[in-house]
Amino acid sequence: MILGQSSSSRIVSHAVLVTGAIIMAFPFLWMILASLTPQSEIFDGSLLPTPTLHGAIDNYGTALSAIPLLRFMANGFVVCLAILVLQIAIAIPCGYALAKLSFPGRPILLVGVLLGLLVPVQIPTIPIYIALAKSGLLDSYAALVLPWIISVFAIFLFRQFFVTFPDEVLDAARLDGFSELSIAWRIMLPAAWPAVVSFSIFSIVAHWNDLYWPMVVITNPDMMTASLGIAYFRQAGEGAGNVGALMAGGVLVTAPLVSFFLLMQKHFIRGLVLGRH
């Protein structure tokens, strides 16, 4: 109980919360309604678009055929998955070494990781762009994936998780003949599972929704990710001016993450809050 309760203050507080919740959910609702409404009837002066079956077929048909929306989403999926797998493959061994092994250069590496946490993601992008342009890699999956495969946040997160792991278990594993690499993969990775789940959600949401980097390195529509595809669809090609189809595209691009969020809210919130700290 944060405030005292009386029935009138309760009603006011519900009214405030409900109004806000409607504002939060309204763009989603409008996007869904407009995606089901014939293009000519969306802006006909009525307050809300009125869905019809043939409007729905038209809009989703255009979104899937006239613009390569499935291609955009497949690109986005491949890119997110590649980034995530590489980020974890690189961060888990490093986090383990930083937490549990003593080796020359460890303090410097730890300082490097902490410094890396301070660098906003846009800062290194100019030199990386020049390097990609000079090696002819623009407009490729490599350009979309490579700059993000090192996550200092993941290294730091996993390291923090591993520090408290009991040394006795590691020693027992070493006695059983485990190599350090197999300890990292077969003992530490499963132990860090909650952190891995949180980080995965953060990473996938960040890269699925990212517009900045795809906008920098991609000009060929065949290579566009979901977010860039929607932005491109809005102002170019067959979709320009077709709000109904644009909203259908928006629904398709938004649906995967929002349904995941509704299914596993707790993990989602933990992942996103952790990631932006």
Add this chain to the structure above:
Amino acid sequence: MALANDIPLSSLAPNTAGSYRPARAQAQAGIILSVPATLLLVALVIGPAILVFFLSFTNASLGLAGIQFIGVANYTRMLTDPGFAQSLRNTALYVAVVVPTAIGWGLLVAVLIARSRFAVLYRTAYFLPVAASLVALATAWEAILHPSLGFANTLLQLLGASPVRFLSDPATAIYALAAIGVWQLVGFNMILFLAGLSTIPEELYEAATIDGADRGLKRFLLVTWPMLAPVTVFVTVMTIIRAFSVFETVAVLTQGGPMKSTSVVLYTFYEEGFRFFRVGYASAISVSFFVFVTFLSLVQMRVSERRARWKANGGQ
């Protein structure tokens, strides 16, 4: 002292791991496991960041051919260029609207939700914008804010007001973008405040009741607000950084227009660096951005450190 005697000697050795693997083998394994990350950290984060710092003192363009050292000319240009001054003003205006609104609203929702029976439902609704694709939802906002026939203007006309050309009027465009920014940030701030609220001990509220602050605003001012101070500092810094980094809505909806009224710092950086390929100048912008963000993070760290020390010394 008794405690220290209980610790086996081996754990005082410099090795953090046990003694079942010789130190040299362990050092070797440590290097092998951390080499990929180290190389990539240097190649993709720290190296490029240092390079950007040097590039900011040059007249570099995309090809880097004929690159010359020009001292602080890029920085003086930044300070004197009316275009950049405009984008700083726009960004400041955006931040000035978004930060207090997104924090105040987030706090209000958190305080009200904490005692609601429908907490989970409300939390879902408010967090929805954080999880969704901002690009897709920005296009929905654009249609809702359509200059003549959108939902917002239909509603205004029903209420007898005249229509507003939200995103296409230079006088209102930055505020329309700020409204979308607030919409996207409230849920995130709400979650952070909810976490903060859950750490306030119930006894403090009981004590406040005895002191006569038994409900409403009095309770809030006496207990909740002071106890939330560290979270509030953190949320404020986060929100300033996020608002200062506004990019997506500008890139998708206005491209800095109409009449430069929504050109903001990161969008200007993007245009200078990747459209006009003025690499040196764009580097100077990004170095300044980095300094600003780091300064804010350090302020936040100082404040929470000071508070922790005060607590450790017997503060509340």
